[in-house]
Amino acid sequence: MEDGIHQLAKSIRKRELPKKFKKREILHFVDFLRTHLLPKELRDPNHVPSRDDACWEFPPGVGDLHDAGVKFAVNKSDSMLDIEFKGGVLYIPKLEVEDHTESILLNLSAFEQCHYHSDSYVVDYVLLMDVLITTLKDVNLLLSSGIITNALGNNDEVAHLFNTICRETNYEAHNFYYTRICRQLVAHSKTRWNRWKATLRHDYFNNxxxxxxxxxxxxxxxxxxxxxxxxxxxxxxx
Structure with missing residues (x-):
């Protein structure tokens, strides 16, 4: 985890601390790291959860989404948690998977489970990535799109990394941060016309x-x- 901390220190050195630090009480250095990673749009603290908030399902993996016509591109946001879906393109911030990635995400997830159980962002990110990355095909598609860079050597280990972290995590369905994106991806993947267009493009118009x-x-x-x-x-x- 030391390398990850060092990289964070380098990234914020000589810069004024963002406003999100000034509005929050930092509990621990892990909390500092978490706050640094918070997405641009946070949950509405005044939102009252309803039954409809829990009526959603996780999307299929990257490979299946690709077969349904979803494209993948790098989101150039400063936060790796800023995932967006618009215009048929899923924008995911670049993630460098290296030796310390698992320990950093594990520590952040464990910290959130203890102190921010009802306001989790890292946990929700890890859960969504675990759903999106389940096969080698999923990993290869994200590698080819530049979203993931793998310094581990074996691409299978990328999927295993997220699977390992998610074993010890829980989430609240009515308060899941990426609910809207999940609904959009599921709706897109279930639309037959999107699949037909993707089949034509992949199988018949690929050269x-x-x-x-x-x-x-x-x-x-x-x-x-x-x-x-x-x-x-x-x-x-x-």
Missing amino acids: PWTIISVIAAIVLLILTVVQTACTVIAFRRL
Whole structure:
């Protein structure tokens, strides 16, 4: 965890502390690290949970979302917790997975479970990432999009990392921070038209030669129909 602390110290050195530090009482250095990672938009402290808040489900993994037409891009936010879904693109801040990533996330998650159980952000982030990353295909897609850089060597270990952390975590369904994103992703993945478009793009329009072949086939079909129509018209005039 020392390397992670050192990197944090370097990132905030020579800069004025953000306003979010000035408005909060820092309990511990882990709390300082957590506060540094807080997303731009926080929960509304005046919001009263309702039954509808708990009516949602986790989305499928990255691979399935990709098959449903979801694209993935790096969110350039300062906080790794700022995940957004807009325009069919899931924006996730870049995460460097290295030797100390697991210990840092474990410490942050444990701290939140003890002191911010009803206002968790890191725990909710880890849970969402665990759902999104379950297979090697999921990891490879995030690697290719630049969202994850893996310094562990084995890509399977990335999925295992989040699985390990989530074993000891709990969450409140009615207060889950990424509820809106989960609903959006589920709705997108269940829309047949999105899957059809994705299938066409991935299987038939993934290279220029395929596109040319499809266009040629369409032109040939049109010419055949026109020729047939002309033949029928000419036959009727006889």
